[in-house]
Structure formats: C-alpha cells, structure tokens
Amino acid sequence: MTMTASTEKPGRREIPLAVYLVPSAALLLAIFGFPLVESVITAFQENKGVRATPTWTGFANFERVFTSPIFWRVFAQTVVWTVAVVAATTIVSYVLASLLQEKFRGKRLFQIILMLPWATSIALSAVVWRFGFQPGGLINRTLELVGLDEVAWLADTPEAAFALIFVGVWVSVPFTTVMLSAGMRSIPNDIYEAVALETNSVVSKHWHVTLPMVRTVLLIVTLANFVLVFNSFPIIFVMTEGGPVNKTDILATLLYKQAFTFLDFGAASALAVVVLAILLGAAVWYVHTLIHAGKKT
C-alpha cells in the first residue's frame, strides 16, 4: 500500500476511489434504499394503487394484518414450506455432493445435467411441472407404471403442498450441491487418511471429518436457501396461485395478490415490512448463534 502511495507522482491525474463506487452505490440506493423507505411510508397509509391519493392511517394496516386469520394461517404455511424445502434440499444435496467426491463413469455429464434446473427459469419449469401434475398428466402416468395409484395433485392440500415442496427442492438442489461439493473438495486428504486408520465406517467418516469441515459452507448455503425459499414467488404463483382458497399461499404470494389483485398497497406494504423484519431478525440470530459461535470454538 505504501509502495503505491510513495510512487504516486505529484500532479498525476487520478480518479478518486469513491468515483469507482458511484455506479454501484447509485443502483443500490435507487433499487434498495429508496423503495425500503417508500415501503415503510406506504405501510402507514391507506393506499389503493397509483391512481388514488393516499391518506395516513397510522397502524391500521398492521392491525388488519395481525388480526386477520388468513395472515396467521399463511404464516404457518410459510414456515412449513420453508423448513420442508430447506431441510430436504440440504439432505439431498449433502448426499449428492459426497457422491461427487468420488470418481465414477459419466461424472462430468452428471454434473452438467444436475445444474439444468438451476439454469432454467423457475417460471418455465413451474409451468411444465403444473402440466405434469395434471390429473391425466405424466406424473400420474409414471406412478401407474410403478404400480401406484393416481393422485389429484393440485386440487387440494396436502397433495398440492407436497407437489410444491417437491418442485421447490428440485429447484434448490443444484446450487446447494455445487457449493457443498466445492466445500468438500477443499478438505485435505490426509485428514481422511488419519481417520481411516481408526475406522472404516462411512458414517463416522462423515460425522467426524466431513460435516465439521464443511460446517461454515453448509450454514451459509442453508441461510441463502432460507432467504430464497421463504421469499420464493414463482413456483407457487405459477403452479397454484396460492389456491385452493389460500391453502398453499405463503407470505410472498399473499403480499403480491394483496397489492396487484386487490390493489391494497397499504396492507401489502405492511406485509412487506413484516416479512423483512422476520427475515432480518432470523438472519441476525442465525449468524450470531450458529456461524460466529462455531468460529469461536
């Protein structure tokens, strides 16, 4: 650093460092900073879309949100959806990532195929899944081929919830597997060799070496998945639109419909503030108790 400073000739024209940050800062301010403030303001207004004039209503929107039985039901559904998708994704990805640590024929092709769901638009794959889950669709056809009964997948819960969670996992596994696999690859081989002297069990190898070594990557990728899945919009909006009667809604789809179907921008913004508070709270708790605690020991 001092090297750079001392060789800087006086009088040479340099663009100040801050200027390099201006485009990024402006973009973040316009798309995150300003709308965050705007959301909070709208949450305290009666606001019926862009053509109506907003009026101040204090905490009325929040009161309406918290006293509505739909909110609490959808909140519970959001928790179930998030926990189910993130947990299943983590388990499936962990197994796949550990299989990818070994050599086998066609491994490269397998890795490319595995990433396809990540590279495909969720909106497009969700439309195709919806078509597949239709009563006469190819999912039921495949179940019949292996001797199972037809299911009316998207007509009611819990079948619809199961179908959505399945697609949620299908979307989330690729990225999670790649991250975990990269984490596992960076574990030095001599640790495994040392453990191999004591035990031959696959389970204890994972429990004593792999799991502790990928802990940080695992925690970070789980946090990322938590945020993504909690807010996940296209899968549910495309496949069931939250129906039948809110039974598969999560807060994200409820918020969207509140704003753009019912044109109630005030209540939608109050919901947005609540969602944001939940996420920030959960993230701060998570980072403090899990990630930092692990680093200290």
Place this chain on the structure above:
Amino acid sequence: MKSLRSFHLARRAILTTTIAVVLFPYLVMGVTLFKPDDELTASQRWLPQSFSLDELIAAATDGQVWTYITNSFIIATGVTLVVLFCAIPAAYVLARHQFRGRTQFMDVILITQMVSPVVLIVALFQMFSALDLLSSYSSVIIASSAFVLPFSVWLLVGFFSSISNEIEEAAVLDGCSRFRIMTAFVVPISRPGIAATALYAFIYGWNEFIFSLTFLSGAPDRWPVTIGVFSNAGQWFVSWQPLMFMALMGSIPILLLFAVLQRQFDAGFASFASK
C-alpha cells in the same frame, strides 16, 4: 467386499433416480411437442401414439414466440451490461485498495442479499410509475441488475484479489493511472471471472419473472418468454404444444450457454465456497 458392492448399487440407484427427476420437465416438453390434441386431454401416455409435426410447425412459424425470445434477449443483455459497468470498477477498488468505508460497503452488499424482489415490488412499482418507466425494458433491466449486483461484486472481488501485487506495482512505476491499471491489466487477466459474472447476470435477466410480470403487464409486445409462457398457460383453453415449444425455446439458449461455459462457472463458485 459385499458391502462395497451394495455401496456401488446404492450409488447407482441414487444417481439414476436423480437424473430421472432432474430431466423430467425437459422430457415432458420434448414428448408433448409431437402429440396431437386428443392425446393431451385424457389420460396421457409417455410416447405419442400418432406422431404429428403439425403442431410443432405451427408453433415455430407463429411470430409471437420469436418476439418473446427477442425481448428476453434484450432484457438479459441489458442486465449483463449494467451489472458489468457497475460491478467491475467497484470490485476493483474493493479488492485492491484500502479506504475508509470499505468494510461498510461490503456489509451493505451482504445485507442486500436478505432482501428479495417480492418485498420491494410494491414500492418499485410505485417508483417506476412515478418516473413513467412502467412498460419499458429499462424498468425491468435496472431492477434486475440491482439484484444481480451484490453476488457479482463478491465474485469479482474474489477474482481481482487473486492477482499478484507485482504487476500492479510495476505498472505504477511505469506511470500508469489506476484507471489504466484496471482496464489494461486487471480486467484482461480476470477474463474467466468476468465471463462467470456475465453469465450469471445474463441467466438472471433471461429467467427473470416477477419484475416483468409486474412492470410489463400493460405491454404484451415487450413480454419476455417467461411471461409469454406463464400468460398462455393461464388461458381457459391451453394449447400445450406451442406452449411447450415456447418453454423449450426459452430454456435451450441458456442451457447451451451454460454447458459451454460450465468450467468457468465452476471455478467462480469454487472460489466463492472456499472463502
């Protein structure tokens, strides 16, 4: 020996199941294209009973799908350019210079990852409406770019900080300015990293859904393929063959791009995961 055999069997079973599940939607798209209408209403079979190319030809010669594809291309290219323009200089100074506020800037970037498009969608709609930018490509491009930026800056900081200091010091002795060091040394050396970032931005822009759905609802001639497929699937009577053709055309460019550049992408992810 026996346990090794069963391990190999279990592994093969897991891998085969995974491939089948992963490929399912693509197989559905593939077979549906060739089915005549009457095979799509009742109980479907996997393989078309009477092979028909009519629906496929009708779908491909319908101009609408190519309008959607062009729009997706415009949006994805726009997002890529905006993100590179913003992220490269920011990542350059964050990776190679110390200054006051550097940590805070990185923190802000990390925190924005907690925010998702749906949380801000109402406020962004109000903002673009006030700026009279609804129904324009730029509203979708700008909003998407902001959500691509944080991860892109992180990726690029990783690549830029791995360049050795000697090159930069030699350039300084030669009288190069910071800006010239960035454009003439740092950027060319980090080409793989920039390619990975550009690919990430392009894929995000191509696959984007909620901003286009909301901001472009009044301008069907600017819809990208994601909205085209979604809106056609919501009709009372859906003709699935053209829809599947559209979905296939919407996924193939990205899948090809991804398969070709996968190695570079892997490197980007790996450097991110090992941090």
